[in-house]
Amino acid sequence: MLNIHKTVDTDILIVGGGIGGLMASICAGEQGLSTIVAEKAHVRRSGSGATGNxxxxxxxxxxxxxxxxxxxxxxxxxxxxxxxxxxxxxxxxxxxxxxxxxxxxxxxxxxxxxxxxxxxxxxxxxxxxxxxxxxGHNQKEILVKKAKEVGVAFLNHHPATDLLAENGRVSGAVLMNVKEDEPSFVLVRAKAVIMATGCSTRLYPSSMTPAMLFNSGFCPSCAGGMASAYRIGAKLVNMEYPYTHAGTKYFARCGKATWIGVYKYPDGRPIGPFVRKPTRELGDNTSDVWKSVFLDVMNNGTGPAYLDCSEASPEDLQFMRQGMVSEGLTSQLDYMDKEGIDPAHHAVEFGRYEPLLFGRGLEIDETGSTNIRGLYVAGDPIGNFRSGIAGAVTWGWISAEHASAYARDVQLSDKTLSDASIEQRLALYDKLLRRENGAPWQEFNIALQQLMNDYCPAAPRARSETLLRAGLKYMADLRAHALRDMAVPNSHMLMRGLEVLDLIDLGEAVMTAARERRETRVQHIRSDCPFTNISDGEKFITVELKEGKPVTAWRKRRML
Known part of the structure; x- marks a missing residue:
């Protein structure tokens, strides 16, 4: 039977060692609070900003x-x-x-x-x-160094499997040590927790290479990180709106604004109206406005869409190359050099990436706090704000300022040590590990992606009451099958299996919010509700877990 290997106390626990988590840790450390960063990989190279921006x-x-x-x-x-x-x-x-x-x-x-x-x-x-x-090619290296200077402790290869709470207040977390085949668990008692787990990927099939779960334009290991906050009562918001990014096709690397070119049809006509010649000052932001452009031109037969850099000056092409290094696209540059792909002479096809949860997720207020006392959020998991690297940096700092002030006024909870949910969750993990004849986690992740793609698709495909109702039924079936049949042979596979269970929780929340929004708006298209309700444009839908069921509520958008 699995059990808690050791208990650690800290003022601030930060879940996730990406850009947002590191900024939060530096802020808390500078204020003299004991701070732990729990990272499922290693802080030197984790998160979507790992290689640069x-x-x-x-x-x-x-x-x-x-x-x-x-x-x-x-x-x-x-x-x-x-x-x-x-x-x-x-x-x-x-x-x-x-x-x-x-x-x-x-x-x-x-x-x-x-x-x-x-x-x-x-x-x-x-x-x-x-x-x-x-x-930003060295941003991760510098932030890790700075965090160490202010006394931050890192627990690498320690994903947080569960958050703990009592009476509407966060009290700590359970971490799993995945360094060895047999997992061991750490109970962290914390006065405040900052969720900085990044965006949630692997919810939909990769649009570039569906057979490859980890070929994503964002960190593929961030899957489901916000679900542990959702399970203790934190509200989710804007879940019905899929976010899709774009970039080079098949290679699945972002950085489209780093390229200096013009998006064109195969016959050489510009696709968008904004630029006619390459310019480093603007880039071509057609896909920022026409979100589904790369998919649309494929579906209507006028594609593919190419980025043509051939009219850029040699100086701009060199500038673009250096920008790709800054953005962390060195693997793509290496591949292009190896294959003889020269943007001065070769147009590069672009495509739309799969939907993910980025800027859709946990609801916060102006302090970075959720509706759970002591629980704050930084960066990509925030559901009512998004701004990429700048958002991770700034909200990491803001959330830590307020979490630190909160932590000074509260005490660690003694009840955390006897939280009944710990034993229940460890019993589940033990069952998954000891099951001899079962299916691997990949089968359930692929099944989840298929359900989301078939019953809750992103625009330009439509959703409907009948599709979403069926999808929610199948999602419940998938959860039951995963709990009954999933088998994981070691700690790493257990981590991946728990990510899938988290993603199922979030997928259910997405479908629930999409079912509640009975209108067509932006990338949420309802074939049975084709009109846009003007009054609903200033309203957000939240999803909260109550007695194990997702419950929606409407609220006004908080305007200035």
Whole structure:
């Protein structure tokens, strides 16, 4: 029988050692609080920002020459805005310049072109620029070093399997040590917990290579991280809206704004109206506006869509290559060099990636807090805000500021040591490990992806009451089969199996929210509700687990 191997006490527990988690840990460590980062992989190379980034959304009015209101409006009109509570947008923007200055002072080059910050990419002609172009190839290395300097403790290869709570307050977590074949478990008592587990992938089949579960444009190991918060009562929001990214086809690497070219049809006509010649200042943001463009041109027979860089100058092509290094796309560069793919002469096909939970997830307020006291969120798992690397950095810092203040005023709970849910969950894990004749976790993950793709698809395909009702029934069946039939031979496979169970919980929440939103809006298309309800545009749907069942509620969007 599995049991708790040891117990550890800390002021702040941070679940996830990506960019958001590291920023939170540095902030808490600088304030003198004992801080532990629990990471399922290794903090040196984990999360979607592991190998770099090169665009940082930031408000600097002295450079941009715009007001805060204008910046908010520009952000809400772009690719990230429709799912924001604008109160959070304001709080975020007011802190972004501080974060950029902080990063530059630590040694992450936010000014790679000279003495000033430079805005470029993800922009419309004649509109304000929102993104600073920077060199983030070493951002992970520097943040890990900084966290160590302020006394942060790392528990690498220790995924958090469960959060613990009592009376509406988080009290700790159970971590699983996956360094050995036989798992061991650590009980962490914490005054506050910050969830920074990244986006949730592997919910839908890979649109590029469906047979390859881990070929994703984002970190494929972040699967289901927010489910442990959901299970203790944290609210989810905006789950009905799928998020899809885009990039080079089949290679599944993001960084589309790093490319300097023009999206074109096979006959050479530009697809979008925004740029006609390659420009490093703008990029081609057609896919930021026309979300399903790469899929649409394939479906209507006018594709494929190619990014044509042949008219870019040699200087811009070299600039683009360096940007790919900053973005962490070195594996793609190596492949292109090996295969003789030269953007100066070869157009590169782009495609839309599969839906994932990114900027859809846990609901927070202006402090980064959830509805569970002491539970905060940083970065990609936030459901009512999204802004990529800048969001991870800024909300990591904000959440840690408030979590640290909260932790100073509370005590560790003695009841955590006797929490009945620990024994129940460990009994489940033991059953999965000891089962001799069962199916591997991959079968259930693939079945989950098929259900989501068939019964709760992303636009341009439609959803309906009948599809979603059937999908929810099948999702319950899949959970029952997984609990009954899944077999995992070691700790690593147990980790993957638990990710699938988490994803099933989240998939059920997605379907439940999609069923509740009886209208067509953005990428949520209902064939049985084809019209858009104007009044519902300023309302968000939350999903909360009550007595083991997902329950929806409507609330007003929090506007300024």
């Amino acid at each position: 090169d665009h940082f959304l930031c408000f600097m009015p002295e450079i941009q020459n715009i007001t805060l209101k204008e910046m908010i409006n520009e952000m809400l009109a772009g690719q990230v805005g429709p799912w924001h509570d604008t109160q959070l947008t304001k709080v975020f923007l007011e802190r972004t310049a501080e974060m950029v200055h902080r990063w530059h002072s630590w040694g992450i080059d936010m000014k790679p072109f000279g003495p000033d910050y430079v805005y470029m990419g993800h922009a419309f002609p004649d509109r304000p620029r929102m993104y600073i172009k920077y060199d």
